[in-house]
Amino acid sequence: MAGGAGPPPPLLDAKGLTLAFGPRVIQRDLTFSVRRGSVFAVMGGSGCGKSTVLRAMIGLLRPAAGTVAVDGEDYWGASSSRRAEIGRRFGVLFQNGALWSSMSVAENVALPLQIFTDLGAGDIDALVRLKLSLVGMEAAGKRMPSELSGGMRKRAGLARALALDPDILFFDEPSAGLDPVTSKRLDDLILELRDGLGATIVIVSHELPSLFATCDDGLFLDAETRTAIAHGSPRALRDGCGHPIVRSFMERTRHDHPGQGGSP
Amino acid sequence: MTQANPPGWRLDLRGREVVVSLTGDWIARETGLRNIAEVRQALESLDAVRLGFDASGLGRWDSALVVFLQSLRAEVARQVPPLGLDESALPEAARRLLALAGLAGGSESAETVPPPPSLATRVGRSAFNWWGGGVAVAALVGETVLRSVAAFGGRARTRAVDVMQLMREAGAGAVGIIAVVNGLVGAILAFVGAVQLRRFGAGIYVADLVGIAMVREMAAVMTAIVMAGRTGGAYAAHLATMQGNEEIDALQALGIPVHDFLVLPRVAALVAMMPLLYLYACAVGLFGGFVVSGATLDLTPAAFWGQIQTAIAGRQFAIGLVKSVAFGALVALVGCHVGLKAGRSAAAVGHAATTAVVAGIVGIIALDALFAVCADALGI
Ligand SMILES: Nc1ncnc2c1ncn2[C@@H]1O[C@H](COP(=O)(O)OP(=O)(O)O)[C@@H](O)[C@H]1O
Ligand SMILES: [Mg+2]
Numbered sequence: 001m002a003g004g005a006g007p008p009p010p011l012l013d014a015k016g017l018t019l020a021f022g023p024r025v026i027q028r029d030l031t032f033s034v035r036r037g038s039v040f041a042v043m044g045g046s047g048c049g050k051s052t053v054l055r056a057m058i059g060l061l062r063p064a065a066g067t068v069a070v071d072g073e074d075y076w077g078a079s080s081s082r083r084a085e086i087g088r089r090f091g092v093l094f095q096n097g098a099l100w101s102s103m104s105v106a107e108n109v110a111l112p113l114q115i116f117t118d119l120g121a122g123d124i125d126a127l128v129r130l131k132l133s134l135v136g137m138e139a140a141g142k143r144m145p146s147e148l149s150g151g152m153r154k155r156a157g158l159a160r161a162l163a164l165d166p167d168i169l170f171f172d173e174p175s176a177g178l179d180p181v182t183s184k185r186l187d188d189l190i191l192e193l194r195d196g197l198g199a200t201i202v203i204v205s206h207e208l209p210s211l212f213a214t215c216d217d218g219l220f221l222d223a224e225t226r227t228a229i230a231h232g233s234p235r236a237l238r239d240g241c242g243h244p245i246v247r248s249f250m251e252r253t254r255h256d257h258p259g260q261g262g263s264p
Numbered sequence: 265m266t267q268a269n270p271p272g273w274r275l276d277l278r279g280r281e282v283v284v285s286l287t288g289d290w291i292a293r294e295t296g297l298r299n300i301a302e303v304r305q306a307l308e309s310l311d312a313v314r315l316g317f318d319a320s321g322l323g324r325w326d327s328a329l330v331v332f333l334q335s336l337r338a339e340v341a342r343q344v345p346p347l348g349l350d351e352s353a354l355p356e357a358a359r360r361l362l363a364l365a366g367l368a369g370g371s372e373s374a375e376t377v378p379p380p381p382s383l384a385t386r387v388g389r390s391a392f393n394w395w396g397g398g399v400a401v402a403a404l405v406g407e408t409v410l411r412s413v414a415a416f417g418g419r420a421r422t423r424a425v426d427v428m429q430l431m432r433e434a435g436a437g438a439v440g441i442i443a444v445v446n447g448l449v450g451a452i453l454a455f456v457g458a459v460q461l462r463r464f465g466a467g468i469y470v471a472d473l474v475g476i477a478m479v480r481e482m483a484a485v486m487t488a489i490v491m492a493g494r495t496g497g498a499y500a501a502h503l504a505t506m507q508g509n510e511e512i513d514a515l516q517a518l519g520i521p522v523h524d525f526l527v528l529p530r531v532a533a534l535v536a537m538m539p540l541l542y543l544y545a546c547a548v549g550l551f552g553g554f555v556v557s558g559a560t561l562d563l564t565p566a567a568f569w570g571q572i573q574t575a576i577a578g579r580q581f582a583i584g585l586v587k588s589v590a591f592g593a594l595v596a597l598v599g600c601h602v603g604l605k606a607g608r609s610a611a612a613v614g615h616a617a618t619t620a621v622v623a624g625i626v627g628i629i630a631l632d633a634l635f636a637v638c639a640d641a642l643g644i
Contacts, residue, residue, distance in 0.1 A: 087518065
């Protein structure tokens with residue numbers, strides 16, 4: 001958690017990753033690595049397979065070929081119980097929060113702690129209150145997910161993702177479906193948390209949220225060729241990538257978010 | 265991962281400043297949380313005006329430390345006169361988190377009132393309370409089974425509170441409709457029987473007909489069909505909705521076994537509720553038959569109930585109870601299976617519900633036929 005010096009080895013290392021549903025290949029031959037403490041962006045238009053790549057990293061979809069290594073350990077080669085153990089270092093914020101609808105917000109955050117720790121009820125309560133207060137939701141702990149707005153649902157999902165103090169946070173489209181103000185607030189919150197928690201972050205998005213300004217590295221997926229067509233931070237891609245698809249993606253998003261297109 | 269050093273703190277008075285020295289690893293999962301109460305006592309015994317920190321001995325830390333610091337903050341603010349607080353010696357990241365947690369952010373007020381339950385649900389609930397004793401026993405049996413499963417498999421993720429909630433939903437809401445259906449079935453049996461048997465002057469045997477048919481077959485089958493329509497369909501729709509909402513993914517990403525967490529409680533709830541509902545259905549069905557045979561034949565109540573008692577052996581109830589348990593498990597398993605296999609679209613939810621109801625009803629009838637064959641072969 002406390003930052004260390006020296007060149008850190010990659011926390012996530014994907015090699016030759018090919019993802020498919022049955023015979024239908026979604027993305028092939030992806031190779032990338034995520035450095036410890038960095039913010040990594042998976043970019044590309046809607047439907048190009050970003051969420052699918054994410055699912056391969058969090059244990060929901062076995063790759064058709066290739067490997068993912070977490071801290072040097074082969075993630076998909078491990079037994080399923082070992083994989084679940086590694087997965088407990090991950091916190092995932094799904095696209096719509098994916099809160100468990102039959103439980104209150106506080107119960108959602110408490111469940112991972114109840115299941116995977118030996119902590120008593122009082123300690124779990126204290127941790128749940130902390131996580132909810134980190135995302136500004138301490139007043140809404142008793143509410144059911146159906147009573148929350150989209151932005152609150154994402155913040156609650158974020159609190160749940162933080163429940164086990166993860167080393168890696170995955171975000172699927174954090175700003176999709178939110179109004180610009182709420183979306184900006186969520187982005188700021190994520191950055192605050194990154195600085196506070198020292199976690200590594202992987203963000204999947206089809207738009208260019210303000211968050212991208214701080215991404216250290218990234219991957220640009222293309223639906224047409226079904227593979228990555230560019231590597232590098234969004235900033236570098238915006239300024240220096242000659243690929244027409246990448247260029248038009250960056251131009252479009254700059255157009256959509258005039259405030260964030262940024263300095264030359 | 266390295267072995268965690270136990271977390272610790274020490275208070276030193278330097279001049280009029282208390283210094284809290286933090287040592288060891290503060291990792292919630294590994295070392296738990298530290299209680300603030302001892303710090304409070306120690307603080308009260310010291311005569312200080314400021315509180316500072318020394319984090320030079322601090323190892324790894326996570327939320328456990330932040331929770332501790334947060335309650336320390338609250339403690340410091342409560343002192344009279346309030347202490348000055350100097351957090352500059354804390355790790356930068358911890359100060360950021362404290363600041364973030366301290367913001368009274370986005371506090372829309374919490375309480376919302378759920379809509380009042382429908383009349384049928386209220387009737388069902390009061391009947392359910394009336395059964396309190398029986399349900400408590402069933403819950404105990406259920407939990408025992410779960411605990412033993414847990415002990416057997418090492419670690420089950422089934423929560424007893426889920427099972428209780430599901431039992432309430434499955435039982436309370438169904439009481440009214442089960443009464444109507446089984447009362448009418450009992451009445452129809454009596455009516456058909458009366459018309460036929462009266463011609464032979466054997467009207468009294470209507471009681472045998474209604475009794476055996478209800479207890480052995482109809483109460484269990486009709487109740488199971490009602491449960492397939494209400495609860496099996498609801499399970500399928502619920503799990504399909506969870507699928508579309510990525511809730512199942514969220515469970516799997518955490519490594520929470522979907523079977524333990526979603527399927528087992530539902531099976532347990534229905535297996536526990538069905539025998540109770542079956543007995544209730546028997547009572548209502550027999551009563552329906554009694555009313556109709558009283559009206560169409562000149563049977564006295566004493567003659568009817570006397571005849572029923574000679575007609576139905578305990579064995580018939582045993583067969584009915586076994587069936588009701590099997591049907592309960594079938595309905596829950598079919599509902600969960602269909603729901604978990606559903607696609608991720610909104611249309612998939614409706615489709616899953618329909619499929620579960622149809623498959624449930626067909627399954628109940630087929631299973632009942634199987635029971636009939638087996639009972640015949642065994643001569644019971
Ligand atoms: N469970 C699935 N089965 C079959 N195809 C799928 C499944 N999930 C996603 N797909 C397909 O994979 C492609 C990529 O989907 P996705 O990763 O969700 O895209 P993105 O997140 O980039 O918008 C889409 O064409 C989608 O239809
Ligand atoms: Mg997606």
